[in-house]
Amino acid sequence: MTRGFRYSVLLCAVVLIPAFVFAGEAKNANSDPLAVATHLIFQIGFIIIASRTGGLIFEKLKLPSVLGELLTGVIIGPYLLGSMAIPGFPEGLFPLRKGASMLPVSQELYAFATIASVILLFVSGLETDIAMFLRYSLAGAVVGAGGVLASFLSGDLLGMWFLSAPFMDPRCLFLGIVSTATSVGITARILSERRKIDSPEGVVILAGAVIDDVFGIICLAVVVGITATFGKSGAATIAWGAIVLITLKTFGIWLLFTILGLTFARHVGDFLKLFRPWVSFSIIALGLAFLLAGLFEKAGLSLIIGAYIVGLTLSKTDIDFAIRQELHPVYLFFVPIFFTVMGMLVDVRLLASPQIIAFGALYTLAAAAAKFFGCGFPALFLDFNLMGATRIGLGMIPRGEVALIIAGIGLSQGFLDNRVFGAAIVMTMLTTLSAPLLLDLSLRNSAKGTKKEVEKPNSSRTPFKFDSKAHAGFVCAKLVEYLKNEGFFVHIIETKERIVQVRKDITFFTVLCNGAEIVFEAAPEDTVLVKTIMYEVLLELYETLQKLKNFAMPVDIRKEIAENKSVRGEETDFSGILSPGQIVLNLKAADKTAAIEELVNILDQNRLLKDKDEVLGAVLQREASMSSGMQDGIALPHAKTDGTENTAMAVGISQGGIDFNAIDGKPCRIIILFVAPHEEPYIHTLASISALLKDERARSRLLKSSTPAEICRFFIEDEKRE
Numbered sequence: 004m005t006r007g008f009r010y011s012v013l014l015c016a017v018v019l020i021p022a023f024v025f026a027g028e029a030k031n032a033n034s035d036p037l038a039v040a041t042h043l044i045f046q047i048g049f050i051i052i053a054s055r056t057g058g059l060i061f062e063k064l065k066l067p068s069v070l071g072e073l074l075t076g077v078i079i080g081p082y083l084l085g086s087m088a089i090p091g092f093p094e095g096l097f098p099l100r101k102g103a104s105m106l107p108v109s110q111e112l113y114a115f116a117t118i119a120s121v122i123l124l125f126v127s128g129l130e131t132d133i134a135m136f137l138r139y140s141l142a143g144a145v146v147g148a149g150g151v152l153a154s155f156l157s158g159d160l161l162g163m164w165f166l167s168a169p170f171m172d173p174r175c176l177f178l179g180i181v182s183t184a185t186s187v188g189i190t191a192r193i194l195s196e197r198r199k200i201d202s203p204e205g206v207v208i209l210a211g212a213v214i215d216d217v218f219g220i221i222c223l224a225v226v227v228g229i230t231a232t233f234g235k236s237g238a239a240t241i242a243w244g245a246i247v248l249i250t251l252k253t254f255g256i257w258l259l260f261t262i263l264g265l266t267f268a269r270h271v272g273d274f275l276k277l278f279r280p281w282v283s284f285s286i287i288a289l290g291l292a293f294l295l296a297g298l299f300e301k302a303g304l305s306l307i308i309g310a311y312i313v314g315l316t317l318s319k320t321d322i323d324f325a326i327r328q329e330l331h332p333v334y335l336f337f338v339p340i341f342f343t344v345m346g347m348l349v350d351v352r353l354l355a356s357p358q359i360i361a362f363g364a365l366y367t368l369a370a371a372a373a374k375f376f377g378c379g380f381p382a383l384f385l386d387f388n389l390m391g392a393t394r395i396g397l398g399m400i401p402r403g404e405v406a407l408i409i410a411g412i413g414l415s416q417g418f419l420d421n422r423v424f425g426a427a428i429v430m431t432m433l434t435t436l437s438a439p440l441l442l443d444l445s446l447r448n449s450a451k452g453t454k455k456e457v458e459k460p461n462s463s464r465t466p467f468k469f470d471s472k473a474h475a476g477f478v479c480a481k482l483v484e485y486l487k488n489e490g491f492f493v494h495i496i497e498t499k500e501r502i503v504q505v506r507k508d509i510t511f512f513t514v515l516c517n518g519a520e521i522v523f524e525a526a527p528e529d530t531v532l533v534k535t536i537m538y539e540v541l542l543e544l545y546e547t548l549q550k551l552k553n554f555a556m557p558v559d560i561r562k563e564i565a566e567n568k569s570v571r572g573e574e575t576d577f578s579g580i581l582s583p584g585q586i587v588l589n590l591k592a593a594d595k596t597a598a599i600e601e602l603v604n605i606l607d608q609n610r611l612l613k614d615k616d617e618v619l620g621a622v623l624q625r626e627a628s629m630s631s632g633m634q635d636g637i638a639l640p641h642a643k644t645d646g647t648e649n650t651a652m653a654v655g656i657s658q659g660g661i662d663f664n665a666i667d668g669k670p671c672r673i674i675i676l677f678v679a680p681h682e683e684p685y686i687h688t689l690a691s692i693s694a695l696l697k698d699e700r701a702r703s704r705l706l707k708s709s710t711p712a713e714i715c716r717f718f719i720e721d722e723k724r725e
Contacts, residue, residue: 054339076346119341125292128314147215153377155179157369177413182370183219185212208398264316272320285329321506324494350421363429391452400438465523479516577718586711602653602676617646632663638671650679
């Protein structure tokens with residue numbers, strides 16, 4: 004029985020047994036507030052587990068996790084599994100609420116999703132790079148406006164054809180608005196992975212995406228105002244004067260609050276700093292976002308506009324990174340709930356209709372083409388060549404968070420019916436799936452995207468090289484600690500390399516921890532500052548290491564490990580890291596270097612390494628710093644290395660023994676090589692091997708084994724005995 008299967012059974016038991024036990028104690032949820040709250044708790048708990056699982060599966064498939072969360076919502080929602088009767092829930096965990104004007108989920112659950120949408124837009128505002136936004140505001144505005152105009156017209160006109168409705172019909176207007184918003188997060192992720200986020204195309208894409216999200220939100224507020232004035236059925240005649248007034252009012256309120264926010268951003272930041280520690284002012288900042296969101300909703304605008312403005316305001320302050328870091332767990336908790344609930348609103352029964360499928364496909368094609376040509380064509384007149392314009396057009400295609408929020412608002416307020424909402428979800432999912440693949444393909448092409456050489460921003464790079472990735476990582480960790488102690492606000496982005504963004508007042512610089520190198524990117528006038536910081540960090544580390552010399556020597560600890568015959572902790576699954584092909588019954592090596600090389604070759608022959616030389620160098624370097632020879636004829640050479648993607652183990656038996664400079668001075672006959680990538684833990688497995696082989700009968704059995712399969716069974720059966 005595998006560990007994963009046991010965990011799955013345990014999880015099912017935890018969820019289902021209470022439902023069976025209390026099946027007969029269900030209360031009337033409509034009359035008992037506690038019953039309503041209890042049902043909501045069950046729903047939220049199930050959504051958290053299901054959405055996280057769906058998101059992780061899609062991440063494993065190299066697809067955006069938001070798609071997994073949406074699909075999870077469709078599957079567990081009231082139109083599929085959610086309304087199936089289970090013990091304790093006779094109408095299902097997510098019963099279908101009936102009625103033409105009703106949402107298919109409960110008001111309480113939808114309110115929870117609405118809170119999540121406010122958090123999502125608040126964080127989106129925080130992540131907006133104001134400097135980049137202003138620097139490329141003209142190009143971004145042109146590209147964004149072109150995409151918004153083309154997308155809105157294509158969506159509205161397609162709605163007119165499908166619904167046989169006039170241009171100003173709220174349903175047509177909402178179809179136009181839903182197709183305007185570009186997913187900043189999805190596009191930014193692709194650009195970041197390709198190291199193109201600061202390229203001319205990358206900057207214009209991100210600036211344009213931010214601007215067309217703003218335009219989309221403003222258009223949403225305008226449409227909400229128009230429908231509030233003329234009713235959901237639309238006006239018999241178009242009162243352009245009233246529409247212009249609503250538009251000016253909406254744009255004016257947004258512009259006024261945005262200007263006020265950016266003007267007084269530093270004062271707002273100073274006020275929040277009064278509430279230390281970081282978590283305190285982060286919570287208060289979120290409270291401000293909720294207050295302004297509610298104020299905008301009361302004023303007849305969308306609440307997400309208020310949340311976005313607060314985030315945009317704070318993005319200009321030096322506490323931006325701290326707020327994002329402290330609220331990240333809140334974001335991870337709430338936002339998947341929003342996407343899952345959006346998936347629950349999709350009536351999959353309607354998607355079986357050929358008419359709806361055809362409309363969804365046409366809507367997707369129209370939305371993609373409108374963004375591609377609406378954003379790409381203007382780029383040709385902004386010093387971009389055909390390749391650059393193509394990248395910009397593709398980068399603006401993915402829809403995502405804002406599109407789903409707008410569609411959800413349209414459905415909840417009765418502007419969209421289930422058919423149109425389903426088509427909007429299909430469009431969002433298909434553009435989110437296809438566009439990143441096409442954008443990634445275009446970025447693989449090394450051709451320049453601009454008509455002339457672009458002048459690089461005025462910044463300097465200060466590199467510091469170390470002997471190994473481990474040393475650089477050690478210094479980087481100390482650097483982050485030092486910066487925080489000095490009052491800098493630090494934001495860490497974990498990608499293939501660690502990116503540390505640092506701010507304090509008007510000072511801003513970036514630290515790239517890539518392999519064995521740490522690179523500072525800062526304004527030229529801050530070069531002395533970053534060198535001083537690095538000097539102080541290295542000096543503190545040097546003083547710390549000098550003091551450690553008076554502490555217990557590693558050789559003493561090694562002896563204590565060798566004498567300890569037990570280890571406590573989680574089970575070690577040797578079946579996943581050891582096979583008969585990784586075992587040598589008769590090592591040919593005469594010394595420890597040759598023995599390590601022979602075992603590394605065995606792993607390489609089994610195709611378990613991506614860089615044999617890197618692995619060999621890492622193990623030999625580790626061996627040079629401290630011998631892995633234990634006692635009783637055992638040696639455990641090991642290392643963490645970039646030369647392997649997975650933990651791997653090789654076992655060698657030497658008939659005559661090899662000198663590993665063991666604690667007891669005896670030659671080693673059992674040599675176990677163990678390697679793992681830097682990001683995978685392996686210390687418990689290493690300790691388990693050491694403790695297992697302290698038993699004399701175990702060592703004797705191992706040495707008497709006549710086949711590799713017998714040795715392999717020895718380790719795997721020991722796991723089962725545990």
